[in-house]
Amino acid sequence: MPTTNSPTLIEKIAEKLRLIPNLHGDLGGEVPRLTEPGNLTNYPPPEQWDDWVEYEAKSWPRRHAKHYMIVPTTCFNCEAGCGLLSYIDKSTMQVRKFEGNPYHPGSRGRNCAKGPATINQINDTDRILYPLKREGRRGDGRWARVSWNNVLDDIASRIRTALQEKRNNEVVYHVGRPGHEGYMDRILQSWGVDGHNSHTNICSAGARFGYAIWQMYDRPSPDHANANFILLISAHLESGHYFNPHAQRIIEGMMNGAKLAVMDPRLSNTASMADYWMPTYPGSEAAVLLAIAKVIIDESLYNRAYLCDWVNWQQYLQHEHPNDEVTFDNFILALKAAYKEYTPEFAEKESGVPAKTIVEVARQIGRAGTRFATHNWRSAGSGNLGGWAVARCLHFLNVLTGSVGTVGGTSPSAWSKFKPTVPHKPPAQKFWNELHFPNEYPLAHYEMSFLLPHFLKEGRGKLDTYFTRVFNPVWTYPDGFSWIEALSDESKIGLHTALTPTWNETAYFADYVLPMGHASERHDIISYETHSGLWIAFRQPVLREARRKMGQPVQFTYESNPGEVWEEDEFWIELSWRIDPDGSLGIKKHFISPYRPGEKITIDEYYQYIFERTSGLPEKAAEHGLSPLEYMRKFGAFEVEQTSYNKHLRPIAAADLQGTDTDSATGLIKKAGKNIGVMVNGAACEGFPTPSRKQEFFSPTMIEWGWPEYKIPTYIKSHIHPDTLDRSKGEFPLVPTFRLPTLIHSRSGNAKWLYEISNRNPIWMHTSDAKKLGIQTGDLLRVTTDIGYFVDRVWVTEGIKPGVVACSHHLGRWRRPQDAPGNRWATSLVEVKAVNSNQSSVTSDQLSVTSALGFRTSDQRPRTSDLGQQWHMKTLDTIRPYKSSDPDSSRIFWGDGGVHQNITFPVHPDPISGMHCWHQKVRIEKAHPEDRYGDVFVDTQKSFAIYQEWLKMTRPAPGPKGLRRPLWLNRPLRPVDEMFYLEK
Numbered sequence: 013m014p015t016t017n018s019p020t021l022i023e024k025i026a027e028k029l030r031l032i033p034n035l036h037g038d039l040g041g042e043v044p045r046l047t048e049p050g051n052l053t054n055y056p057p058p059e060q061w062d063d064w065v066e067y068e069a070k071s072w073p074r075r076h077a078k079h080y081m082i083v084p085t086t087c088f089n090c091e092a093g094c095g096l097l098s099y100i101d102k103s104t105m106q107v108r109k110f111e112g113n114p115y116h117p118g119s120r121g122r123n124c125a126k127g128p129a130t131i132n133q134i135n136d137t138d139r140i141l142y143p144l145k146r147e148g149r150r151g152d153g154r155w156a157r158v159s160w161n162n163v164l165d166d167i168a169s170r171i172r173t174a175l176q177e178k179r180n181n182e183v184v185y186h187v188g189r190p191g192h193e194g195y196m197d198r199i200l201q202s203w204g205v206d207g208h209n210s211h212t213n214i215c216s217a218g219a220r221f222g223y224a225i226w227q228m229y230d231r232p233s234p235d236h237a238n239a240n241f242i243l244l245i246s247a248h249l250e251s252g253h254y255f256n257p258h259a260q261r262i263i264e265g266m267m268n269g270a271k272l273a274v275m276d277p278r279l280s281n282t283a284s285m286a287d288y289w290m291p292t293y294p295g296s297e298a299a300v301l302l303a304i305a306k307v308i309i310d311e312s313l314y315n316r317a318y319l320c321d322w323v324n325w326q327q328y329l330q331h332e333h334p335n336d337e338v339t340f341d342n343f344i345l346a347l348k349a350a351y352k353e354y355t356p357e358f359a360e361k362e363s364g365v366p367a368k369t370i371v372e373v374a375r376q377i378g379r380a381g382t383r384f385a386t387h388n389w390r391s392a393g394s395g396n397l398g399g400w401a402v403a404r405c406l407h408f409l410n411v412l413t414g415s416v417g418t419v420g421g422t423s424p425s426a427w428s429k430f431k432p433t434v435p436h437k438p439p440a441q442k443f444w445n446e447l448h449f450p451n452e453y454p455l456a457h458y459e460m461s462f463l464l465p466h467f468l469k470e471g472r473g474k475l476d477t478y479f480t481r482v483f484n485p486v487w488t489y490p491d492g493f494s495w496i497e498a499l500s501d502e503s504k505i506g507l508h509t510a511l512t513p514t515w516n517e518t519a520y521f522a523d524y525v526l527p528m529g530h531a532s533e534r535h536d537i538i539s540y541e542t543h544s545g546l547w548i549a550f551r552q553p554v555l556r557e558a559r560r561k562m563g564q565p566v567q568f569t570y571e572s573n574p575g576e577v578w579e580e581d582e583f584w585i586e587l588s589w590r591i592d593p594d595g596s597l598g599i600k601k602h603f604i605s606p607y608r609p610g611e612k613i614t615i616d617e618y619y620q621y622i623f624e625r626t627s628g629l630p631e632k633a634a635e636h637g638l639s640p641l642e643y644m645r646k647f648g649a650f651e652v653e654q655t656s657y658n659k660h661l662r663p664i665a666a667a668d669l670q671g672t673d674t675d676s677a678t679g680l681i682k683k684a685g686k687n688i689g690v691m692v693n694g695a696a697c698e699g700f701p702t703p704s705r706k707q708e709f710f711s712p713t714m715i716e717w718g719w720p721e722y723k724i725p726t727y728i729k730s731h732i733h734p735d736t737l738d739r740s741k742g743e744f745p746l747v748p749t750f751r752l753p754t755l756i757h758s759r760s761g762n763a764k765w766l767y768e769i770s771n772r773n774p775i776w777m778h779t780s781d782a783k784k785l786g787i788q789t790g791d792l793l794r795v796t797t798d799i800g801y802f803v804d805r806v807w808v809t810e811g812i813k814p815g816v817v818a819c820s821h822h823l824g825r826w827r828r829p830q831d832a833p834g835n836r837w838a839t840s841l842v843e844v845k846a847v848n849s850n851q852s853s854v855t856s857d858q859l860s861v862t863s864a865l866g867f868r869t870s871d872q873r874p875r876t877s878d879l880g881q882q883w884h885m886k887t888l889d890t891i892r893p894y895k896s897s898d899p900d901s902s903r904i905f906w907g908d909g910g911v912h913q914n915i916t917f918p919v920h921p922d923p924i925s926g927m928h929c930w931h932q933k934v935r936i937e938k939a940h941p942e943d944r945y946g947d948v949f950v951d952t953q954k955s956f957a958i959y960q961e962w963l964k965m966t967r968p969a970p971g972p973k974g975l976r977r978p979l980w981l982n983r984p985l986r987p988v989d990e991m992f993y994l995e996k
């Protein structure tokens with residue numbers, strides 16, 4: 013019912029003076045307000061979502077009421093999975109805007125700038141609307157529209173042949189941002205391929221390994237809102253995983269009195285809000301953390317009960333101090349001895365953070381006790397050789413304070429992560445793909461995806477059918493020119509299919525480009541550890557749902573999407589069905605409807621099946637008179653658990669205790685040869701999924717796999733440690749990892765609002781360094797890496813640690829003259845030129861001439877020229893206004909799209925975690941006379957040599973019992989256990 017709004021005195025005066033239009037005169041001083049009576053409402057109430065009325069902003073000052081249908085979905089512009097409400101104009105059936113969904117337990121109605129910018133992406137005039145097949149040679153830039161039917165038949169027949177010929181490892185799906193829960197695992201395992209590759213080893217695998225070696229769970233889930241002290245080695249107020257949901261809760265915690273400390277050489281937005289900004293020298297973080305640990309141990313600020321019950325300290329003493337009695341006090345003495353070198357003064361020397369600050373922070377942490385929340389995501393964990401040790405040492409502080417899994421503490425991620433029950437789940441595959449998990453990296457936490465071009469160059473294998481999805485390694489990864497070389501070579505990659513809604517630097521080198529839906533044009537379920545609790549959210553194609561509600565249902569999502577844009581879920585079902593039309597390969601049975609025997613599953617049935625088996629959801633839905641699927645369609649999210657604390661204390665059910673044995677020395681409870689829990693203080697608890705079922709301060713695994721020096725949390729000197737730099741030659745450590753709050757790695761190029769805000773990535777340099785070098789803001793610099801250089805401008809600032817430079821990786825998108833116009837808010841036009849070993853050069857429009865570049869066109873031994881070229885990139889034209897159906901495209905006012913830095917970095921695989929160590933030792937100098945802004949040069953023969961240098965640092969499998977990798981550590985798309993053994 014409309015309520016009224018009386019004009020204020022100021023409004024009356026402003027109307028009289030005609031400063032604003034008369035909004036009240038014709039209604040006798042009253043304006044109807046189309047919201048709930050009474051209290052101010054932040055969000056439309058769900059009862060009105062089917063017919064929500066708002067005035068049309070563009071008609072102002074006329075009051076033109078518009079009728080909307082509001083349908084929830086989930087953002088796909090980062091990994092946080094925040095809720096969105098789409099506002100669909102019922103007269104045009106177009107989405108007009110996206111706002112937050114208050115029913116989403118993680119984001120609670122709030123979004124960052126990237127959420128609402130989804131509207132830019134669906135309205136992008138450069139988006140790909142039809143399936144395309146390359147014409148001419150790969151990379152030529154010539155494309156022809158083809159039918160989905162032909163594409164599906166072609167790809168299905170290739171995969172079918174590969175499977176029939178037992179070439180299962182040649183079928184690979186390579187994903188950047190998954191955005192779903194297990195959907196692709198189900199597809200790939202139904203095909204029986206070990207074909208999952210991901211971006212994780214250029215993102216978070218370092219930190220993940222640091223957590224996993226403690227507790228198998230590989231991510232932290234801090235309870236910021238209830239913390240007394242928060243320590244971030246990240247910039248979680250503006251970026252990083254789950255940053256919007258985390259930022260809300262960090263601020264809540266601070267409003268309740270929590271103190272915040274931030275380690276970051278850059279004065280990030282987060283650091284600027286901190287009580288303690290600790291600008292560590294990059295790579296020194298573990299030294300500082302161990303100094304904090306030392307203070308906590310020396311001053312008896314640790315949690316004795318937690319350490320005593322939940323750490324494998326007895327194992328440590330028995331192994332390392334066999335002559336000492338196994339008592340807790342002896343353990344503390346051993347700890348003191350083990351960390352005696354890590355004085356605050358030593359940490360100050362390594363990091364530049366004053367010892368006094370380190371001691372003060374340590375005492376605050378000790379006082380916070382179990383209410384100590386921490387996070388390290390990419391940042392130091394992803395930048396440094398041994399970066400995984402940063403997360404390991406950070407978690408050490410949680411263990412010392414007993415804040416693992418507590419209110420206000422830091423829980424393992426999996427405690428807050430939903431695992432769907434899917435129909436016709438396929439068994440684990442019986443293959444091990446050594447292109448993903450090679451023997452040199454037995455502890456690699458995820459696939460060695462960034463080494464793929466080098467593995468292919470070495471002739472370790474080839475790919476028959478290669479899918480890339482939300483994945484742009486040419487631009488996002490280090491050493492992108494090596495990717496171009498691999499992708500251009502048909503003898504290495506038989507068919508490259510890029511599944512993407514928009515053009516990108518990798519799709520230019522595809523055979524098929526298949527348009528897939530944006531966030532509001534597809535289905536997924538999502539669940540992330542944003543706080544203590546457990547939720548699922550439903551990403552749904554909003555126009556499909558709106559049409560269903562309005563009595564115009566469609567059978568497939570592409571019928572409600574623009575052009576011929578599909579969604580992946582339906583694509584994979586259809587493709588799988590065609591790979592195995594008669595069921596003889598054993599694939600088809602996984603795609604049969606659980607409700608209609610013998611018939612192909614529909615996407616509604618797939619989600620119906622999961623939601624019917626989601627704890628508490630059927631009951632909640634019934635309260636609303638809805639089925640579980642209807643509930644999720646209506647609200648878009650469901651809270652499965654309100655909190656998720658202390659799950660290690662869960663008792664083992666009496667039935668499960670039947671037939672178990674308990675080891676009297678260790679307390680381990682075994683059943684059928686497997687550890688299922690541990691006795692602690694007389695109670696049979698689940699514990700942690702480690703060999704000891706406890707937190708593994710002492711890691712027998714590190715010893716067994718050849719790294720005894722890292723048996724306990726340790727500081728590892730980074731490859732950019734000051735010892736490795738020659739300052740007299742202008743050498744600096746470059747921090748290239750930081751995110752801008754408004755951009756997504758490779759996916760925001762089609763979001764005009766975001767590029768209007770952020771469109772350049774200068775080199776951050778401290779004023780003192782700039783003075784020494786005679787440099788001013790805006791000067792052009794040449795930044796030389798081990799394989800090439802890039803030319804960028806400098807930003808001189810006090811917001812970075814002296815002696816360190818930094819550059820955001822978010823900018824520098826490009827397209828070549830022959831490429832389809834795409835992402836023109838973000839891409840500069842460039843010429844890419846390769847010089848082969850004979851010094852003859854080819855320009856960007858000849859880049860696909862693989863034979864001219866010396867690439868193999870058939871299965872031959874590698875030649876020197878196969879191992880690399882010299883590549884030059886020059887900007888031909890900057891971003892500029894253009895004509896399109898979107899009038900904003902002619903209003904572009906920025907001409908700068910930034911500089912592509914990642915492509916000038918060699919690969920740096922950490923020999924343990926397998927993480928690419930992003931930080932670079934660079935030489936900074938003023939630009940040469942011939943240098944122009946955006947210039948890039950790379951020698952990929954050098955990058956191959958650096959790959960080989962880092963490879964030498966590894967200590968390969970087999971480990972104990974002929975294992976390729978420890979059985980207890982997780983592995984993405986885990987094969988059957990037999991495949992873990994190298995030696996049978």
Ligand code: SF4
Pocket residue numbers: 087088089090091092093094119122123124125126127128254255256257
């Ligand atoms: S934090 Fe991530 S998921 Fe949330 S609105 Fe921003 S981009 Fe979307």
